[in-house]
Amino acid sequence: MSVLAAAVVLAWVCLVVLTLAMAGMLRQLRELQYDVARLSSPQPRGATGRTLAELAGTGPLMLLVLDPGCSFCDVVREPFTQLARSHPGTRFEVLAAAERWPSVPEVRSRVDQDLVAELDLPWAPALLLADDAGTVRATQPVHSPQRIGEQVGGLLSSELSAPNQGGGR
Amino acid sequence: MIVLGVPVLAGAMLLVVAGLEHIRDPRSLSRAANTGMAMARVIAVVELLIGVPSVVAVLMGTTQLRWALAAQTLIYLAFAAHLWWRKRRGDTSDCGCNRMGTQVGPGSIARAGLIAVTTVAATLVYPAATLPGGAGAVLLVVAAVVLAVLLYTLPAAVDGRAMPGSTS
Numbered sequence: 001m002s003v004l005a006a007a008v009v010l011a012w013v014c015l016v017v018l019t020l021a022m023a024g025m026l027r028q029l030r031e032l033q034y035d036v037a038r039l040s041s042p043q044p045r046g047a048t049g050r051t052l053a054e055l056a057g058t059g060p061l062m063l064l065v066l067d068p069g070c071s072f073c074d075v076v077r078e079p080f081t082q083l084a085r086s087h088p089g090t091r092f093e094v095l096a097a098a099e100r101w102p103s104v105p106e107v108r109s110r111v112d113q114d115l116v117a118e119l120d121l122p123w124a125p126a127l128l129l130a131d132d133a134g135t136v137r138a139t140q141p142v143h144s145p146q147r148i149g150e151q152v153g154g155l156l157s158s159e160l161s162a163p164n165q166g167g168g169r
Numbered sequence: 170m171i172v173l174g175v176p177v178l179a180g181a182m183l184l185v186v187a188g189l190e191h192i193r194d195p196r197s198l199s200r201a202a203n204t205g206m207a208m209a210r211v212i213a214v215v216e217l218l219i220g221v222p223s224v225v226a227v228l229m230g231t232t233q234l235r236w237a238l239a240a241q242t243l244i245y246l247a248f249a250a251h252l253w254w255r256k257r258r259g260d261t262s263d264c265g266c267n268r269m270g271t272q273v274g275p276g277s278i279a280r281a282g283l284i285a286v287t288t289v290a291a292t293l294v295y296p297a298a299t300l301p302g303g304a305g306a307v308l309l310v311v312a313a314v315v316l317a318v319l320l321y322t323l324p325a326a327v328d329g330r331a332m333p334g335s336t337s
Contacts, residue, residue, distance in 0.1 A: 009172050068261070
């Protein structure tokens, strides 16, 4: 094959790659437009205040909701699991839509796509506080792995000591 | 067969760039591949140790460097398998392809798979896949650079960027 013929073939290869890239970018643009339209519309009812049987149990529940597609969730999960020892009366659980993280003894790990969809939290990772009856008292995005202890402590003290005040969302 | 040399050269260039990026910032690779920092540094060095001889092999046609093309096939094949496994598990976080922070998806998997297939074909016919000398070589090296740039951005364009804290 001559150099010229090879160059022509390669030009076609580059055109195919460019076409694929453009199709991908158009798809992402469409998704972005859909997200913008969804966020501009009136917000659906949040999770706070809803009662879900899956969240009921003995003692308050501190749930960390993770997304398998979120790399930030990796760094948040470990400090969260360590908090279980310092709050013995509280159930510490981790929820994700798909299995990705190994389970740890102190913290119950749930893989429940339906429950994640039901909660429909707009952030990941997110903290969710529920009471014994499974009523969601507050939801918050996790701000930083270093300060997750303070965030959990703040949620537990403020939300559970004030039973009739709304959540953090 | 020289038409095989260009995508292989582009793949080798991508390997060199990935190696340099991962040496500069091993933390991102460590997070993406779920390995320790030491292993991330080892992977970065291996990328360079395979990528640089592969570039030389395609440009010079040195028979003793056939191993570099075989190693390039293996590293891209392993990477494609790793990404495919992560995609199957529903993990769409950073693929570790480059510092653009692209999520795992069909674009990154197909890119790694196709480079592996092209490189194995070039390894089998080597040194016939070597680029010719003279003015034609300049044209083909420029084509390889253009292809490498397109392939560098392809996963981000097709699969989208992995956003920390985003939901998929």
